[in-house]
Amino acid sequence: MSHRSWCLVFGIILQVFLSGAAKGEFYSSVDSMQDLAQVEQELLNATRSYLETQQQQLDFYRRYVEQIKREHEWATAQLKLDEYLGHPLHAFRLIKRLVQDWDAIIFEPILTNKPREDFRQFIEILTRDLGYPDQSELQGVIKGLARLQRVYNLTTTDLADGIINDLHYDSELEWRECYEIGVQLFDLGEYQRSLEWLQAAYELLRNAIAENNDKIQYLSDIREYAAMANFELGNPKRAGRLLNQILDPEPTHSAQQTRKYFENREPGKNIAEKNPSWFANYTRLCQGKRLPEESSGSPLKCYLDGKRHAYFTLAPLQVEPVHLDPDINVYHGMLNSKQIYSIFVEADKEEMVRSAVSGEGGKRTVRDLRVSQQTWLNYESPVMKSVSRIIQFVSGFDMAGAEYMQVANYGVGGQYEPHPDYFEVNLPENFKGDRISTSMFYLSDVEEGGYTVFTNLNVFLPPVKGAMVMWHNLHRSLDVDVRTLHAGCPVIVGSKRIGNIWMHSGYQEFRRPCNLTSDSYKSLAYRDSV
Known part of the structure; x- marks a missing residue:
């Protein structure tokens, strides 16, 4: 590959990485993985060019x-060797080849191999200086797959x-990929799930076409990991039988x-993982299933609202009420x-960064209960000024109390487990009052999953773009409403x-004033009921 070509490749890679999104991890955001896909495309192009250059040299x-x-x-066929070398031109060619040609044409290019050195530097920049997925990224993706299975x-x-959900996608896994998932889940301590993938x-592999010796070796590797998983699950007899299947035909394995x-050492204990109290409702709702409940009057119906603000006179709000007390409304077609x-x-x-959650003392930490990446936008650009108006006119609140918009993108198995949006305690010093309301815009449709x-x-609520x-x-009393736990x-x-x-x-005293009597009893009653 020419120096100019390599400079072009380096420039593209630098542009992709230094744009900001790829500085953190990849698996927690589909947008970041798009950058990673571009990197792999450039790596593919660079490798193909390197191989073509090498092939041209080999042909030469x-x-x-x-x-x-x-x-x-x-x-040797036409003349005796001494007669051949007795010719001055033949002798000249032989000496010239040994003195100059073999060194300049063969030895030096092979030993120095400039294309290989350029390619090595390219890989070094890619993996060391610019960032590249590592073992933690692979584990993050596999934990995402296990999360999808669980929920x-x-x-x-x-x-x-x-x-997936009775829909067939053209994405069947090979035995090696299933094996890698099983191994990684074993390393993560998810032994039962590891066994399932090792069995797959x-x-x-058993039904695959492969060299007999290789197949036997790989099957033995799978059995050995399955034995270790069984041992950790408290099944030593099963683990021993699996090892016997390996060692009986090959005692030196x-x-x-x-x-x-x-x-x-003592085998592990097969203790079933205890799910949190909210897990059953969470998984049921994520699957689009509600618990049966008694009717409490007329069913909620969608309606048009052109009286909320003059801004909506000609284009009324398309309101879908989904719950009363607390009120949860979906406003359709808010953004085009x-x-x-x-x-x-x-x-x-x-710069997109991994989303964090609040811990003790208000400290922000990265945890698997929230898998996404985010950034923050102020209200200075034309589109964000428009968003600001929408929020102000729909909510009736003063935008002086608004945080910047948090734009988030979810990755493989991306989620945010049940949480409240209020702080209640450890309120950040720069906040004036707790979070009184949440306005969440759906900026994309989602093919499967991702409900709120x-x-x-x-x-x-399934995501609906716009x-x-x-x-x-x-x-209204400004006490937290614990019923608004969401995910x-x-x-x-x-x-x-x-x-x-x-x-x-802090800025909404006259926009949403308190009632004459406190309404916080609703949360107290709910807490007592659970």
């Missing part, structure tokens, strides 16, 4: 060697066959070390595709993009 070496070979064959009851067999790998390991694209353009100017669910209210869902996190379900297929705007109570 081969032609040169063939030419010398023909010269030697002619010399949506997806079987390992179906996933391996590319089947075993069945695929390395699995003998695993057997010694078992003999010198052009506005959403403009928001993405603004977000691309900022309210686990205490029996409500699930719509906005709004609710209050505080009672973002894992994304199965697709990319979920949302924009959150939280409003604070």
Whole structure:
């Protein structure tokens, strides 16, 4: 590859990485993985160019060697060697070849191999200086797959066959990929799920066409990992039988070390993982299923609202009420595709970072309960000024109490487990009052999964591009409303993009005044009931 070509490749890679999105991890955002896909495309192009250059050099070496070979064959077939070398021109060619040609044409290019050195530097920049997925990224993706299985009851067999919710995707896994998932889940301590993937790998390999010796070796590797998983699950007899299947035909197999390991320690205990109290409702709602509930009057109906503000006189709000007390409303068609694209353009100017959650003392930490990436947008650009007006006119709140819009994108199995939006305690110093309301814009449709669910209210909302869902996190008394616990379900297929705007109570005294009597009894009654 020419120096100019390599400079071009380096420039593209630098542009992709230094744009900001790829500085963090990749798996927690589909947008970041798009950048990674571009990197792989450039890596593919660079590798292909390197191989083509190497092939051209090899062809040149081969032609040169063939030419010398023909010269030697002619010399020995037509003449005696001394007669051949007795000719001054023949002698000149031989000396010249040995003094100059072999060194300049063959030895130096092979030993220095400039294309190989350029390619090595390219890989070094890619993996060391610019960032590249590592083992933690692979584990993050696999944890995402396990999360999808846990929340949506997806079987390992179906996933391996590319089947999700009875829909067949052209994405069947090979035995090696199932095996890698099983190994990584074993390393993560998810032994039962690891066994399922190892079993899938075993069945695929057993039915695959492969060299007999290689197949036996790989099957033994799968059995050995399955033995270790069984041992950790408290099934030592099953683990021993699996090792016997390896060692009986091949006593010198390395699995003998695993057997010694078992003999010198106690097996694990098969203790079923206890799910949190909200998990049953969470998974049910994520799957689009509600608990049966008694009717409490007339069913909620969609309506048009042109009286909320003069701004909506000619284009009334399309309101879909989904819950009363606390009120949760979906406002459809709030943003069009052009506005959403403009928001993405603004977000691309900022750095996307892994979403964190608040811990003790208000400290922000990265945890698997929230898997996404986010950035923040102020209200200075034309599109964000438009968003600001929408929020102000719909909510009736003063935008002086609004946080910047948080734009988030979810990755493989991206989710946010049940949480409140209010702080209640450890309120950041720069906030004036707690988060009184949430306005969430859906900036994309999602092919499968990614619902917003309210686990205490029996409500699930599928993302609808351009719509906005709004609710209050505080009672009028400004006590927190614990009923508003909500979650973002894992994304199965697709990319979920949302924009959150939280409003604070400190500026809303006259916009949402207290009642004469406190309404916080509703939360107290709810807490007593659970």
